[in-house]
Amino acid sequence: MGKPIYRIERMNLNTGKPYGDGQHILYVNGEYESDSDIGKLMHDFRCSNADDMQLPLMKKRAKYLKKIQRG
Numbered sequence: 001m002g003k004p005i006y007r008i009e010r011m012n013l014n015t016g017k018p019y020g021d022g023q024h025i026l027y028v029n030g031e032y033e034s035d036s037d038i039g040k041l042m043h044d045f046r047c048s049n050a051d052d053m054q055l056p057l058m059k060k061r062a063k064y065l066k067k068i069q070r071g
Contacts (some may be wrong), residue, residue: 001030002029002032002035003032004032004036004038004039004042005026005027005028005029005038006026006027006029006030007024007025007026007064008024008026008027009024009025010023010025015066028042029042030042030045030046037055040054040055041058043057044058044059046063047062050062050063050066050067051063
């Protein structure tokens with residue numbers, strides 16, 4: 001449906017009311033694209049080359065893990 005995040009709440013189908021167990025489920029759309037922070041994060045998760053990443057912290061960490069022998 002093109003949204004970045006889908007929030008799911010469990011529901012009692014007999015009563016139509018929330019289950020109330022305190023659980024919250026978030027589904028993140030990995031194909032979501034935009035200039036928002038979540039859009040940039042999804043872009044970076046799909047990148048195989050750290051140099052193509054947009055978020056500085058993700059780029060720095062990916063370079064460390066992929067390019068530096070200690071990583």
